[in-house]
Amino acid sequence: MRQSPLTGHLIGLHEELSGGLPGAQDATVAAMRQRAIARLTEIGLPKITDEAWRYTNIRAFDKVAFRPTAESNAALTKLDFAALEIPSLNRYRIVVLDGWVSEAHSTLDELPEGLVFNRLKNVLEGSADSETIQILEDRTARAGHGFEALNSAFAADGVVLRLEAGLELDKPLEILHITQNDANSRLANINHCITLEKGAKLNLIERYVSMADTRHMTNVSIRIDLAESAELSHYRIQDESDASMHIGYANARQNSDSCYRIFSISLGSLLDRHEVRQSLEGADAHCEMKGLYIGRGKQHIDNYTTVVHASPDASSDEFYKGILNDRSRAVFHGRIRVDPDAQHTDAHQQNRNLLLSTDAEADTKPQLEIYADDVKCSHGATVGYLEADAIFYLRSRGLSEAEARTILTEAFAAEILDQIELAPVREFLLELVRDKLVGDHNLKEAA
Amino acid sequence: MLSIRNLKVEIGDKKILNGIDLSVNAGEIHAIMGPNGSGKSTLANVITGKMEEDISGTVEYQGYDLLELDPEERAREGIFLAFQHPTEIPGVNNIYLIKAAVNAMRKHRGEAEVDAIDFLKLIRAKMKLLEINESFLYRSVNDGFSGGEKKRNEILQMLMLEPQLALLDETDSGLDIDALKVVSRGVNSLADDGRAIIIVTHFPRILEYIVPDRVHVMLNGKIVHSGDKNTAHDLEKYGYTWVTERINNPTEAVA
Numbered sequence: 068m069r070q071s072p073l074t075g076h077l078i079g080l081h082e083e084l085s086g087g088l089p090g091a092q093d094a095t096v097a098a099m100r101q102r103a104i105a106r107l108t109e110i111g112l113p114k115i116t117d118e119a120w121r122y123t124n125i126r127a128f129d130k131v132a133f134r135p136t137a138e139s140n141a142a143l144t145k146l147d148f149a150a151l152e153i154p155s156l157n158r159y160r161i162v163v164l165d166g167w168v169s170e171a172h173s174t175l176d177e178l179p180e181g182l183v184f185n186r187l188k189n190v191l192e193g194s195a196d197s198e199t200i201q202i203l204e205d206r207t208a209r210a211g212h213g214f215e216a217l218n219s220a221f222a223a224d225g226v227v228l229r230l231e232a233g234l235e236l237d238k239p240l241e242i243l244h245i246t247q248n249d250a251n252s253r254l255a256n257i258n259h260c261i262t263l264e265k266g267a268k269l270n271l272i273e274r275y276v277s278m279a280d281t282r283h284m285t286n287v288s289i290r291i292d293l294a295e296s297a298e299l300s301h302y303r304i305q306d307e308s309d310a311s312m313h314i315g316y317a318n319a320r321q322n323s324d325s326c327y328r329i330f331s332i333s334l335g336s337l338l339d340r341h342e343v344r345q346s347l348e349g350a351d352a353h354c355e356m357k358g359l360y361i362g363r364g365k366q367h368i369d370n371y372t373t374v375v376h377a378s379p380d381a382s383s384d385e386f387y388k389g390i391l392n393d394r395s396r397a398v399f400h401g402r403i404r405v406d407p408d409a410q411h412t413d414a415h416q417q418n419r420n421l422l423l424s425t426d427a428e429a430d431t432k433p434q435l436e437i438y439a440d441d442v443k444c445s446h447g448a449t450v451g452y453l454e455a456d457a458i459f460y461l462r463s464r465g466l467s468e469a470e471a472r473t474i475l476t477e478a479f480a481a482e483i484l485d486q487i488e489l490a491p492v493r494e495f496l497l498e499l500v501r502d503k504l505v506g507d508h509n510l511k512e513a514a
Numbered sequence: 515m516l517s518i519r520n521l522k523v524e525i526g527d528k529k530i531l532n533g534i535d536l537s538v539n540a541g542e543i544h545a546i547m548g549p550n551g552s553g554k555s556t557l558a559n560v561i562t563g564k565m566e567e568d569i570s571g572t573v574e575y576q577g578y579d580l581l582e583l584d585p586e587e588r589a590r591e592g593i594f595l596a597f598q599h600p601t602e603i604p605g606v607n608n609i610y611l612i613k614a615a616v617n618a619m620r621k622h623r624g625e626a627e628v629d630a631i632d633f634l635k636l637i638r639a640k641m642k643l644l645e646i647n648e649s650f651l652y653r654s655v656n657d658g659f660s661g662g663e664k665k666r667n668e669i670l671q672m673l674m675l676e677p678q679l680a681l682l683d684e685t686d687s688g689l690d691i692d693a694l695k696v697v698s699r700g701v702n703s704l705a706d707d708g709r710a711i712i713i714v715t716h717f718p719r720i721l722e723y724i725v726p727d728r729v730h731v732m733l734n735g736k737i738v739h740s741g742d743k744n745t746a747h748d749l750e751k752y753g754y755t756w757v758t759e760r761i762n763n764p765t766e767a768v769a
Binding site for chain 2: 454456457459460461462463464465466467468470474475477478479481482
């Protein structure tokens with residue numbers, strides 16, 4: 068099959084740059100990268116003829132000369148970090164700048180004992196952690212799509228984190244990803260590995276911002292391992308440049324009695340694809356996946372989620388909501404698989420879309436595969452406009468039509484955001500979402 | 515205050531309102547009675563602006579051509595509708611809506627936003643009058659409310675907004691006798707020389723508690739009879755057929 072221009076460009080780029088990537092001299096790492104680029108050559112970047120990418124076309128980025136940047140150790144004086152704070156949030160912070168962990172801007176020396184931090188860069192250079200390299204290798208072998216192979220091929224940096232058994236982090240940990248504004252077409256390939264040992268607890272904020280409306284690409288993998296009784300609350304806040312492409316995939320494995328909550332909030336990027344692959348591999352594991360996406364202009368947001376119930380008595384609750392304005396488009400794919408041994412599974416899924424414009428579109432596809440007989444599973448999907456009766460009710464109380472529409476739209480979003488327990492994060496997101504909604508076209512009446 | 519002349523609503527070739535004439539003065543309470551499908555709710559919808567098309571005739575309110583105003587402008591000029599079926603609005607909390615509505619009215623009058631403490635004091639007093647629990651304020655508007663709770667919520671909003679012209683669309687339907695008394699007490703607390711109230715109903719019962727100055731009977735989109743409060747008793751006694759017969763035999767007196 069003919070290679071897409073972007074695939075060809077990236078393969079060529081690998082040849083040019085791979086000698087300078089961290090660990091290039093290490094035979095294991097070099098071999099892993101070679102296999103990854105071979106895999107990318109074989110499968111290419113996703114095309115709409117791939118079933119899993121049927122509604123998401125990356126062709127608009129075909130001609131972009133994406134390129135990773137070299138690491139810069141200089142502290143950035145021009146970057147206004149105060150403006151990037153989530154107000155009144157007391158947190159640990161790790162900054163990832165154009166794909167590189169920036170030690171200068173992180174609070175690494177504050178991290179408590181029992182939280183073992185490493186950079187993927189160090190792992191690659193030292194071969195110290197063959198387990199992490201094995202993770203990259205495994206992913207290459209199973210790569211569901213070309214972006215994963217690409218990520219392994221260019222693997223350079225990321226956060227490798229382990230919470231030791233029983234550690235409850237006293238403050239949330241924010242991983243703040245920043246794309247700088249001084250160049251177009253930056254490509255950041257990021258790999259994070261987060262492991263919570265038995266009974267450990269963490270609030271993790273995974274946040275993405277761009278310093279300008281540049282056409283960059285973030286290709287990020289986050290690998291999550293929850294041991295028995297571990298608890299992770301994970302807030303993914305994607306607010307990158309409206310011109311960028313963001314491809315993210317979280318692979319999470321849960322052992323028995325563990326609890327994983329993810330809030331996936333998609334606000335930025337021209338094209339955002341976020342995959343959550345949840346695997347419940349221990350009895351009584353519980354996961355909650357909540358999503359909110361807001362599309363404006365010509366944004367395209369694709370949430371592709373899979374929950375595999377591989378063990379009995381586990382539960383999953385998935386609820387994604389989207390607000391789509393202008394010509395934006397959303398895709399939701401929710402797959403639930405219940406294996407034959409996973410009796411007493413309790414799995415629920417809901418996707419609701421609010422269209423603010425007649426040119427907006429939502430495609431929603433639930434997919435349930437149930438191989439056990441004693442289970443409770445449900446799913447539901449809706450796509451609709453604001454209710455005329457509700458708008459009239461508010462107008463009859465003296466509110467303008469624009470106010471009525473704004474109140475109702477915010478209420479739609481709040482149903483997800485109100486469930487966020489971390490108050491500063493909740494307030495920050497309510498405000499951010501309000502800005503997005505009121506900022507431009509929402510006050511116009513839908514034709 | 516309100517003057518309706520030859521009001522017609524025709525959708526396709528269906529005549530829903532067929533030439534309504536009605537004058538309501540400040541200080542008066544009017545009742546509009548009629549069976550289901552007689553056009554009562556359509557009349558309320560025309561006055562509040564829910565229905566904006568297929569209308570002919572004139573509706574004048576305090577010097578305004580009412581049909582030219584948007585629904586929110588009518589509300590800000592003092593028109594309030596207590597809905598027959600109040601809309602459920604998940605995610606918008608009740609106190610938020612009421613406060614936003616009060617402030618919309620104040621802004622229109624050129625007044626500052628209501629003081630938070632004054633607002634709470636006032637709403638608590640009104641809630642006491644209507645025997646409403648405080649938790650009511652923090653629930654989503656009408657979301658999961660019982661029929662009776664919805665009706666009380668409408669009256670609570672009405673008391674907070676202090677309209678010049680209040681329309682109650684079948685506020686009595688679905689209320690038991692105790693709730694009806696409570697709601698009527700609320701409505702009566704609003705009535706004064708400066709305001710007008712129009713009660714739309716098909717049961718005379720509510721008119722025992724809110725005593726009307728005029729009672730109009732609607733049939734097939736027309737007001738076929740107007741009388742004093744005794745009209746309601748006659749209707750209770752003889753039913754709507756009495757009115758029909760009266761129209762057909764206008765010279766016969768009623769016993």
